[in-house]
Amino acid sequence: MVYLRLENINKSFGSKQVIRDFNLEIEKEKFCVFLGPSGCGKSTLLNIIAGLEQPSSGKIYLRGKDITSFAPHKRDMAMVFQDYALYPHLTVFENIAFGLRVKALKEDEIHRKVKEVSRILNIEDKLGNYPRSLSGGERQRAATGRAIVREPNLFLFDEPLSNLDARLRLELRKEFLQLQQRLRKTSLYVTHDQIEALSLGDVIAVLKEGKIQQVSTPYDLYNQPRNLFVAGFIGTPPMNILELVVKNEDGEFVLSKGNFSLKAPPKLADKLRKSKHEIIFLGIRPSALFFDNGKNESDYVFEGGIRLLEMLGEDMLAYIALEGGVEIRAVFSQKRREQKGRRVRLGVSGEDMYFFEKNGRRLC
Amino acid sequence: MSRAKLGAWIISIVFVVLLLFPLYIMFKISVSAPHDVFRESPPYFIENFTWQHFRNVLASGEAFYAPLSKSFITAIAATFLSLLIAVPAAYGISRFDVKLRYILILIIFMSRMVPEVSIALPISITFIRMGLFDTTLGLVLAHLIRILPVSCFILVSVFGEFPLSLERQARIDGYSRIGAIRKVVLPLSLTGLVVAGLFSFILSWDEFIYASYLTLAEPTMPIKMYYYISRGNIFSSATYAVIITIPVLIITFSLQRYIKPEYLSGSVKG
Numbered sequence: 001m002v003y004l005r006l007e008n009i010n011k012s013f014g015s016k017q018v019i020r021d022f023n024l025e026i027e028k029e030k031f032c033v034f035l036g037p038s039g040c041g042k043s044t045l046l047n048i049i050a051g052l053e054q055p056s057s058g059k060i061y062l063r064g065k066d067i068t069s070f071a072p073h074k075r076d077m078a079m080v081f082q083d084y085a086l087y088p089h090l091t092v093f094e095n096i097a098f099g100l101r102v103k104a105l106k107e108d109e110i111h112r113k114v115k116e117v118s119r120i121l122n123i124e125d126k127l128g129n130y131p132r133s134l135s136g137g138e139r140q141r142a143a144t145g146r147a148i149v150r151e152p153n154l155f156l157f158d159e160p161l162s163n164l165d166a167r168l169r170l171e172l173r174k175e176f177l178q179l180q181q182r183l184r185k186t187s188l189y190v191t192h193d194q195i196e197a198l199s200l201g202d203v204i205a206v207l208k209e210g211k212i213q214q215v216s217t218p219y220d221l222y223n224q225p226r227n228l229f230v231a232g233f234i235g236t237p238p239m240n241i242l243e244l245v246v247k248n249e250d251g252e253f254v255l256s257k258g259n260f261s262l263k264a265p266p267k268l269a270d271k272l273r274k275s276k277h278e279i280i281f282l283g284i285r286p287s288a289l290f291f292d293n294g295k296n297e298s299d300y301v302f303e304g305g306i307r308l309l310e311m312l313g314e315d316m317l318a319y320i321a322l323e324g325g326v327e328i329r330a331v332f333s334q335k336r337r338e339q340k341g342r343r344v345r346l347g348v349s350g351e352d353m354y355f356f357e358k359n360g361r362r363l364c
Numbered sequence: 365m366s367r368a369k370l371g372a373w374i375i376s377i378v379f380v381v382l383l384l385f386p387l388y389i390m391f392k393i394s395v396s397a398p399h400d401v402f403r404e405s406p407p408y409f410i411e412n413f414t415w416q417h418f419r420n421v422l423a424s425g426e427a428f429y430a431p432l433s434k435s436f437i438t439a440i441a442a443t444f445l446s447l448l449i450a451v452p453a454a455y456g457i458s459r460f461d462v463k464l465r466y467i468l469i470l471i472i473f474m475s476r477m478v479p480e481v482s483i484a485l486p487i488s489i490t491f492i493r494m495g496l497f498d499t500t501l502g503l504v505l506a507h508l509i510r511i512l513p514v515s516c517f518i519l520v521s522v523f524g525e526f527p528l529s530l531e532r533q534a535r536i537d538g539y540s541r542i543g544a545i546r547k548v549v550l551p552l553s554l555t556g557l558v559v560a561g562l563f564s565f566i567l568s569w570d571e572f573i574y575a576s577y578l579t580l581a582e583p584t585m586p587i588k589m590y591y592y593i594s595r596g597n598i599f600s601s602a603t604y605a606v607i608i609t610i611p612v613l614i615i616t617f618s619l620q621r622y623i624k625p626e627y628l629s630g631s632v633k634g
């Protein structure tokens with residue numbers, strides 16, 4: 001069942017268009033993440049859905065009802081802002097109770113609800129504190145508590161974890177996941193952090209300059225990127241992207257850059273026979289490359305020297321110079337104790353190769 | 365104490381002395397016996413203390429209480445009206461982008477670029493025609509000319525610095541825009557409102573030029589003081605000056621507790 005529908009949303013500030021032809025349908029009880037680099041219009045989109053900004057054109061439907069012209073307080077959505085926006089003159093209790101008091105709930109009901117939410121979020125002993133005496137994580141929990149206590153139509157989260165340090169972010173990410181599984185509420189969550197998106201989202205919409213690039217499950221987003229932007233944006237370290245010239249040598253397609261060349265795999269050759277391409281992009285994830293000792297059944301083998309090594313923890317990231325000035329990144333276990341300058345043979349399976357047209361669209 | 369700190373102290377003390385010295389002279393005259401003032405080289409310290417000048421002024425009855433109450437009523441009304449007009453105006457202006465905000469403020473300040481003396485006369489002629497001459501309302505309106513730019517300026521920066529997400533949070537939590545302004549923005553901007561109100565009050569309280577053109581039978585305190593100055597009664601004028609200064613001091617000190625910068629801390633960011 002479609003719960004929230006965004007139809008042809010456009011938004012401009014002056015002459016600057018921030019959101020372009022945005023269409024999206026979100027199912028009930030799904031946790032949907034908007035993922036994109038900063039400045040791509042994520043917050044603007046969330047503000048439009050909340051009613052804090054008016055779209056320049058387009059419609060918003062909630063449970064099939066057009067709510068485009070509704071004021072924020074008529075939409076009954078809860079939002080957690082990036083900076084938490086706690087009321088500084090109110091205690092944590094009163095902050096969480098704020099929305100309930102506006103609705104004029106009975107005092108004992110307010111107490112019951114605030115107590116329950118604070119127990120879930122583990123801030124029971126902070127209820128009497130003012131925001132200024134809370135740590136970053138506690139402020140975040142208080143802001144989240146204020147949202148969930150209202151039992152709203154929709155949750156909106158605008159980069160709620162981005163102001164926390166790495167360790168706390170990890171901890172709260174897990175709490176968010178547990179909370180989501182417990183509440184099963186339709187939510188929109190904005191972030192520029194792909195790991196946050198992949199770990200929390202049921203559905204992820206990737207944005208670039210106000211346009212949707214792809215809407216998929218985390219699994220599909222990682223494994224089946226629809227274009228070059230998504231392929232390059234998802235995954236750390238980022239995917240290797242090589243720009244290659246296509247040549248037809250006696251019915252066989254060869255991809256090359258300078259001295260570096262490889263035969264087009266069958267799935268690409270099929271496509272190249274159907275439509276003409278002079279240039280294509282090849283994408284390979286650093287983790288898809290493995291050491292070929294001659295016994296593996298690699299479809300392709302690249303040889304080169306290790307130019308740079310970076311320790312990432314359990315993994316090691318190597319920059320490997322291939323022929324023709326081509327450089328690729330490969331990730332492997334640090335247990336191999338590779339050295340700079342060593343020559344290596346890297347294998348890759350044809351399945352792990354992504355091909356994109358010149359305009360960025362995925363070919364196969 | 366480090367030498368830099370000592371230097372800072374010395375400079376501060378010099379400034380404070382320079383600023384307070386005229387005030388001290390004013391106060392000294394208002395409580396000195398005449399023969400301490402009218403002599404070849406008057407002493408720096410108060411030698412023969414007397415409340416006589418204050419007693420004289422207070423004993424003058426209506427001649428003193430009428431201007432006092434007129435000044436109070438005018439200043440309070442001007443403060444109230446200035447906030448009533450400047451709060452919505454400044455809120456609106458503060459929501460434009462910074463460049464436009466700046467231009468609007470400049471336009472508002474244009475009304476202060478004309479010397480008050482040059483518009484006081486046309487205003488008084490217009491007010492005579494409109495029946496506002498020598499009325500409290502007329503004087504209040506004239507005072508708003510000088511007050512509004514200042515109170516708008518203060519409030520625009522107050523609202524401009526107010527965290528937008530806090531106002532938005534209130535709207536998300538169930539208030540209309542007006543409700544969010546009333547319940548969250550204004551209470552949390554109390555410091556700024558107090559400062560703007562304080563400035564409004566003082567700008568009206570010690571105003572002289574408009575009052576001198578627009579009042580006749582019912583003068584304000586500064587006019588009354590000038591009356592004594594022009595007649596050469598320096599004891600009464602010094603006493604009036606002290607009396608005019610007292611409310612300003614009281615207001616400033618009693619409102620000081622609202623002027624605390626940490627009022628919004630902890631609300632936004634980690």
Ligand SMILES: Nc1ncnc2c1ncn2[C@@H]1O[C@H](COP(=O)(O)OP(=O)(O)O)[C@@H](O)[C@H]1O
Nearest residue numbers: 013016018036037038039040041042043044045
């Ligand atoms: N009120 C506004 N006026 C003008 N430009 C704005 C306004 N709000 C956002 N923008 C611009 O719109 C773009 C998208 O902003 P935003 O939605 O905050 O991005 P994100 O949240 O993805 O980082 C940015 O380039 C920003 O400068």
Ligand SMILES: [Mg+2]
Nearest residue numbers: 042043044159
């Ligand atoms: Mg943002």
